[in-house]
Each structure stands twice: as C-alpha cells, then as structure tokens.
Amino acid sequence: MKRQYNQLPQVAFSILLALSLRERHGYEIIKQVLDDSDDKIRLSPGALYTSIKQLNEQALVAEVVHPEDPRRRYYRLTEKGKRALSAELAYYENSLLLARQRQVLEASYGTPA
Amino acid sequence: MVHRPSAPSTDIYAKLVALYPAAYRQQYGQPMVQTFDDLLSAEPSKLGKLAIWGRALWDVPSSALKEHVTNGRGMTMNRNTKLLIAGIALVLLLANGASFWFGYLHARQTVNIERVSPAQLALAMQHDDFYSSYGDTALLFTGKVSALQHENGIMAATFQTGQAYAIVCQFPAAQHPNIGDTISVAAPGGSAERLPHGVLLRSCVEN
Numbered sequence: 001m002k003r004q005y006n007q008l009p010q011v012a013f014s015i016l017l018a019l020s021l022r023e024r025h026g027y028e029i030i031k032q033v034l035d036d037s038d039d040k041i042r043l044s045p046g047a048l049y050t051s052i053k054q055l056n057e058q059a060l061v062a063e064v065v066h067p068e069d070p071r072r073r074y075y076r077l078t079e080k081g082k083r084a085l086s087a088e089l090a091y092y093e094n095s096l097l098l099a100r101q102r103q104v105l106e107a108s109y110g111t112p113a
Numbered sequence: 114m115v116h117r118p119s120a121p122s123t124d125i126y127a128k129l130v131a132l133y134p135a136a137y138r139q140q141y142g143q144p145m146v147q148t149f150d151d152l153l154s155a156e157p158s159k160l161g162k163l164a165i166w167g168r169a170l171w172d173v174p175s176s177a178l179k180e181h182v183t184n185g186r187g188m189t190m191n192r193n194t195k196l197l198i199a200g201i202a203l204v205l206l207l208a209n210g211a212s213f214w215f216g217y218l219h220a221r222q223t224v225n226i227e228r229v230s231p232a233q234l235a236l237a238m239q240h241d242d243f244y245s246s247y248g249d250t251a252l253l254f255t256g257k258v259s260a261l262q263h264e265n266g267i268m269a270a271t272f273q274t275g276q277a278y279a280i281v282c283q284f285p286a287a288q289h290p291n292i293g294d295t296i297s298v299a300a301p302g303g304s305a306e307r308l309p310h311g312v313l314l315r316s317c318v319e320n
Contacts, residue, residue, distance in 0.1 A: 010264070026148030027155070039306070041264070044168045045148040046176035049141040073144040 008088050011051045014041055016060065016077060016085040023064050023076035026052075060084050122162075123150045126169060132177035132201055134184050171285070174204045231256040235278035238305070238312045247302035253320060255297045256280065258290050271311075272298075278310060282317035290319060 008016070018024060018032035030043045043051075052075060055061040060081035064074040077085065099105050127146045130138060149169065156162050178201045227250045234254065237243040256272035259279075263269075268289035272280040282298055290296050297320040304315040 025151075026144055027151035030148065030152065042168075044165075044172040045145040045152070046169070046172035048148065049145050050176045050179060053137065053141060072147055 008084065009051070011041070011043065011047060012055055012060075013085075013088055014043075015048070015051055015055065016081055016088075019061060019075060019077045019081070020085060023066075023074045025066075025069070025072040025074045027072075029075070055081070122153060122166070126150075126173075129169070129173045132174060132197075132204075134177075134180050136184070137180050174201045177201055227251070228253045230254060231272045231274040231280045232276055234280055234312055235274040235276040238307060239276065239278050243302075243305060243307075243312065247305070250302040252300050252302050252314070253297065254280075255295065257295045258292050261289065261292055269313075270317075278308075278312060280314065281308060281311050282314045284317050284319070296320075 014033045014037060015029055017036055018029045024032060026045060026048055030045075030048060033041050033043055052061060056063070058080075059078055061075045062078050064076050066072065066074045096105075123146060126149045127142075130142045130145055133142065149165075152165050153162055156165060181197065181201070227247070229247070229252055231254055234243070234247070234252065237246050254272075256274075258270045259273045260271040261268055262271075268284045270282045270284060270290055272282065274280055282300060284290070298314075298317050299320040300314040300317040306313040306315070
C-alpha cells in the first residue's frame with residue numbers, strides 16, 4: 001500500500017515532535033511545543049488534551065506511569081507514532097526540497113544559518 | 114490517589130472541567146487540572162496569570178463543546194445533554210464578549226494612546242526603536258487586512274505597510290475582520306514581538 005503523508009493536524013504534529021526526544025507530561029509538552037514553534041504555538045490544557053485523546057485513540061501516543069512523579073500523567077510516542085512522525089517529516093522535507101528547487105522560499109526560510 | 118489541587122484558582126478550573134463529558138473527564142480531567150496548575154505556578158506575573166485564565170475561559174468551554182458534539186455524533190442525545198450543550202454555548206458567548214470588552218478597556222485605559230500608521234510601526238521595528246517609542250503606549254491605527262491565518266483559536270490578520278515589514282495582529286477567532294476590510298485597531302504596544310518580516314501585535318481589538 002502506498003504510504004500516506006501529511007495526515008496530521010498542526011497541533012498533533014507539534015505534540016508528536018515534542019515527544020520525539022523523551023516522554024513528557026502535559027506542562028512539559030506545552031513548553032516544548034512553544035519552544036519548537038518559536039513561541040508561535042501556545043497550547044492551553046483543553047486544546048492539548050483534546051489532541052492527546054485523538055492521538056491516544058489512534059495509538060500514536062501512550063500513557064506512561066512515572067514512579068517518581070505519580071501525580072502527573074506522562075505520554076510517550078508509540079512505534080506507530082514514530083512512523084507517523086517520520087512520514088510527516090519526510091513529506092515536509094520533500095516539500096522543502098521542491099520549494100528550494102522552485103526558488104519560492106523567502107530568503108530567511110530554509111537556508112541554513 | 115487523587116491529587117487535590119490546593120490553589121483556589123486551580124479549584125475553580127477543576128470545576129470548569131465538569132463541562133466535559135464524563136468519560137473524557139475520567140481520563141483527562143485530572144491531568145488537565147494538573148497542567149493548568151503547573152502553568153499558573155510557573156508564571157511569575159499577575160498579568161501573566163490573568164492571561165492564562167483568559168485563555169482558559171475560552172479554551173475549556175470550546176473544547177468541552179467539541180467533545181460533546183464528537184460524542185453525540187451517531188447517537189441520540191438526551192435532554193440533559195442538549196441543555197448542557199446550550200449552556201456551554203451561552204458561556205462561550207459571554208466569555209467571548211467579556212474577553213472583547215476586557216481587551217477594549219485595557220487598550221483604552223492605558224495612559225498614553227497614540228494614533229499611528231502601520232508604516233510607522235513597521236519602520237520603528239525595522240530601525241530597532243519600536244519598544245523605546247511604543248512599548249508603553251496603546252496604539253491606534255487604521256489599515257487594510259491583506260491576509261488571515263487561523264491557529265489555535267486565534268486569528269492573525271496581516272496589514273500591509275508599504276515597507277519591508279508587515280503588521281500582524283492577533284484577534285480572537287470569533288472577532289476577526291475579513292480580508293480586504295479597512296479597519297481601525299487598538300493594541301497595547303507592550304504586546305509587540307518581532308517577526309522575521311514584521312511586527313506581531315497580540316490582544317488586538319477592532320476600535
């Protein structure tokens with residue numbers, strides 16, 4: 001079956017990216033998403049957990065019990081989640097490549113500093 | 114063991130979470146309250162805490178409504194659920210109105226109010242004297258909306274300036290203007306941030 005790309009909404013993609021390094025609880029995810037997006041995506045708890053619920057239902061993330069911090073619910077990427085994130089990133093990488101080839105990027109985007 | 118939040122503010126938030134469907138609350142209610150508590154604890158300023166509350170007043174009812182609608186799809190809703198949904202919609206309407214007036218009054222009550230052009234704002238940011246010139250000022254300007262971008266319940270409207278920098282204003286999604294509209298906008302200068310090719314103004318209200 002041909003692999004499908006670009007299936008994730010922006011918030012879901014940002015959450016998966018935030019979880020790509022390690023498992024995190026809600027507040028850590030919000031902070032990481034804010035950092036990753038250059039302060040552009042400021043998630044609130046309602047939006048965060050609505051998205052986490054969907055990701056959980058799609059088995060892209062899973063809850064983790066953290067013995068050192070039992071009050072907080074931690075989340076981690078599942079194998080399926082890692083594959084979805086990779087597919088999404090491959091889509092963006094390809095899009096970026098095309099954009100560079102077609103010279104449609106503004107000067108400040110996509111050029112390594 | 115169920116964690117009992119100690120801060121009164123967090124207790125109020127925990128009561129708001131009751132707007133969500135029971136199944137959702139059971140799984141995500143406590144983590145939501147904990148995350149809200151973490152956000153408030155990490156925010157040092159009173160104004161920042163107010164901003165977190167401002168977002169929550171919109172965020173909780175709107176996402177709760179979304180959950181009820183998602184849950185209600187494909188099944189017959191009983192009278193209580195319909196009443197709850199109508200109640201949430203009413204709360205949203207009131208929260209939206211309150212947020213609008215709070216923003217409007219905030220902009221109006223700032224001591225220095227200055228009428229400027231989008232081009233002046235753009236040039237000030239370009240020449241690195243935006244914050245020294247307008248940081249303590251409520252800005253009033255008129256411009257034409259050339260683009261809109263929606264993200265997380267916030268609508269960003271771009272105003273062309275004739276300069277290299279554009280002005281981007283954030284409005285609550287329910288109050289945003291349309292592309293092509295020429296409107297007057299009030300915004301606190303202190304909310305400004307530098308973008309790669311523009312000035313981002315948060316908490317904009319149509320004046």
